[in-house]
Amino acid sequence: MSAFYRRSAIYAAFFAPSAEIRASIDRLVRKHLRRAPRRVIDPACGPGLWLEHFQTQGAEVAGCDLEESAIVGATARLPKRGARVLVGDMRRPPDELGAEFDCAINLDNSIGHLNDPLDVVAHFASMRQRLSPRGIYVIGLAIREAKDTIPTGIVFERGPVDIDGGGFAALRTESLGLDAITRCERIRQITITANVPETPSVIAEQYDLLTFTFAMLKDILEAAGGFDVLDCRDATDEDLPTKPFRKGAGDVVLVLRAKAPSPAKAPRKSASAKRASRKHA
Numbered sequence: 001m002s003a004f005y006r007r008s009a010i011y012a013a014f015f016a017p018s019a020e021i022r023a024s025i026d027r028l029v030r031k032h033l034r035r036a037p038r039r040v041i042d043p044a045c046g047p048g049l050w051l052e053h054f055q056t057q058g059a060e061v062a063g064c065d066l067e068e069s070a071i072v073g074a075t076a077r078l079p080k081r082g083a084r085v086l087v088g089d090m091r092r093p094p095d096e097l098g099a100e101f102d103c104a105i106n107l108d109n110s111i112g113h114l115n116d117p118l119d120v121v122a123h124f125a126s127m128r129q130r131l132s133p134r135g136i137y138v139i140g141l142a143i144r145e146a147k148d149t150i151p152t153g154i155v156f157e158r159g160p161v162d163i164d165g166g167g168f169a170a171l172r173t174e175s176l177g178l179d180a181i182t183r184c185e186r187i188r189q190i191t192i193t194a195n196v197p198e199t200p201s202v203i204a205e206q207y208d209l210l211t212f213t214f215a216m217l218k219d220i221l222e223a224a225g226g227f228d229v230l231d232c233r234d235a236t237d238e239d240l241p242t243k244p245f246r247k248g249a250g251d252v253v254l255v256l257r258a259k260a261p262s263p264a265k266a267p268r269k270s271a272s273a274k275r276a277s278r279k280h281a
């Protein structure tokens with residue numbers, strides 16, 4: 001998956017967060033920090049739509065993305081004021097982004113782009129190093145059990161919509177279902193554009209998004225050094241109602257906080273990592 005994400009203006013036209021979801025995320029963050037966040041990192045920031053949201057509230061923001069053109073878009077979107085956005089991999093965001101963030105945000109199942117559970121462990125382990133001791137990680141992901149099936153067919157269809165910079169586009173995303181072995185949901189997506197500068201008239205692509213069984217997610221969090229799950233919300237409703245954190249919870253937004261480092265737990269890291277990869281390979 002990349003051709004769509006390389007088109008920052010098109011991505012923003014379809015996926016700019018609504019006023020409802022922004023208000024829900026603000027409530028969630030303030031509930032757990034007891035104030036607005038001061039330093040926010042998005043490790044798969046795309047064109048910086050969520051970073052922009054927090055920057056307008058006065059937070060210092062930083063982020064990275066694999067796609068250089070997404071970073072060009074994010075740089076243009078975020079007025080200087082200390083914003084740092086760099087090309088980088090969420091498995092280990094660049095050190096230059098800094099640390100001591102009181103809030104990390106990574107929504108829309110972006111973490112599913114890491115198809116290997118060991119890469120997810122690496123990601124959470126690096127995020128622990130970026131967060132301040134009371135910092136929170138607000139993350140969107142999918143918890144699905146082996147027996148779960150998901151409806152196949154169209155999951156998103158919109159357009160034509162106007163694109164910043166000129167032209168218009170329509171987007172259709174379909175789910176081809178869950179692969180029981182890889183735990184990935186296969187997504188097929190077609191974007192049709194007209195008069196969008198330097199953009200092909202059709203972008204068609206297919207990609208896989210990793211989902212997590214409940215047991216696998218708990219193993220991964222443990223293997224990454226340990227996170228407490230402070231909150232679990234239903235990501236399919238923009239009001240983000242509370243949802244039990246349990247098997248087959250589905251599409252959720254979790255609020256995580258790193259457990260305090262404990263030397264006694266260090267040897268369990270590799271054991272859990274091995275277990276996570278063995279069980280779910």
Ligand SMILES: C[S@@+](CC[C@H](N)C(=O)[O-])C[C@H]1O[C@@H](n2cnc3c(N)ncnc32)[C@H](O)[C@@H]1O
Nearest residue numbers: 005044045046049050065066089090108110113
């Ligand atoms: C759904 S978008 C999220 C955009 C962003 N969080 C926002 O505020 O709009 C997913 C992003 O993940 C990026 N991505 C995929 N794999 C990545 C990786 N290993 N490291 C960093 N970014 C990655 C894609 O390029 C894409 O921009």
